[in-house]
Each structure stands twice: as C-alpha cells, then as structure tokens.
Amino acid sequence: MKTYIIINNKEIDLEANLSRARTIITLGRESEEAWNVIAVEDERVDLFQCQFTRTSEGVWMVHNGQWRTECPKGIRSRLQHACNLCMGRCVNPRPAHPTYSWRSPEIPTLLNGTELNHEGVELKDGDVIEVGELKVLVKT
Numbered sequence: 001m002k003t004y005i006i007i008n009n010k011e012i013d014l015e016a017n018l019s020r021a022r023t024i025i026t027l028g029r030e031s032e033e034a035w036n037v038i039a040v041e042d043e044r045v046d047l048f049q050c051q052f053t054r055t056s057e058g059v060w061m062v063h064n065g066q067w068r069t070e071c072p073k074g075i076r077s078r079l080q081h082a083c084n085l086c087m088g089r090c091v092n093p094r095p096a097h098p099t100y101s102w103r104s105p106e107i108p109t110l111l112n113g114t115e116l117n118h119e120g121v122e123l124k125d126g127d128v129i130e131v132g133e134l135k136v137l138v139k140t
Contacts, residue, residue: 003060003123005038005052006137012038014052014060025052026066027136028105034068044132046105053120060123064116065104107132 004011017025017037027050030039034047048066055061108115110130129136 001140004139006139040134042134044107045134046107048103049105049131050109061120062111062123062129063118063120064109065102065118067100068103
C-alpha cells in the first residue's frame with residue numbers, strides 16, 4: 001500500500017524516495033547545513049525535524065528527530081552514511097564506520113496533536129503531522 005504525505009498541496013510518495021542507499025526519509029528545514037530528502041522553506045522547522053522509516057512489514061513510521069552521521073567538516077550526507085562529499089578532504093578517521101547520533105529538534109513534532117518521541121509512531125490515513133504552523137497530511 002502506497003503512503004503519501006501532502007505538504008502545501010504537494011503530494012510526496014514516501015516509497016518513491018527510497019533507494020538501496022537511502023532507507024530513511026528525512027524532513028527538515030531547507031539549508032546548506034543539512035540535506036533533507038524533504039526540505040521545507042520554513043524557519044520554524046528544525047534542520048533535523050523528523051524522519052520516516054518503513055518497517056519490514058511495509059508499515060511507515062514517523063519519528064521526532066533524525067539519525068545523522070557525525071562529520072568532522074560539518075557536512076551532512078544526502079545518504080546518511082559516509083559520504084565523501086568533501087571530495088577526499090574528509091578527516092574522518094573511520095570513513096567506513098561512521099558514527100551516528102540522534103538529533104532531536106528544538107520544536108517537537110506532533111502527530112494528531114500528540115508529541116512524538118524518537119521511537120516513532122505508525123502512520124495512518126488522515127494523520128496530521130504538525131511542526132509549528134507547518135501541517136503535513138498523511139494519505140494511504
């Protein structure tokens with residue numbers, strides 16, 4: 001079953017954004033500091049607002065915050081793994097074994113008015129994800 005999110009009347013197919021290298025769909029503020037799969041132009045949305053993951057059963061979950069790699073240059077990878085985006089200038093002593101950390105947003109992510117945590121909640125048709133004034137509708 002397909003799952004879509006609708007932001008500002010734009011429908012986004014979550015599954016279409018997955019790939020062999022990308023298994024997490026991130027949503028956050030558009031910025032040069034952090035690349036998000038779904039980037040929004042809203043200063044009230046955190047760089048690392050939330051992420052969508054799909055379970056092995058095909059169920060989509062939303063989590064408050066994002067898993068991100070630690071990059072000594074401050075560059076954030078599009079693929080959320082050792083990225084080599086710095087064109088070989090990376091000083092990461094362990095590029096094959098990146099260090100991940102959980103980044104929580106300053107403003108909490110709400111699902112149907114309830115604050116989410118990092119563990120995540122299953123998405124259902126008609127759910128509304130809120131961050132400040134931004135509203136994201138879930139459609140299955």
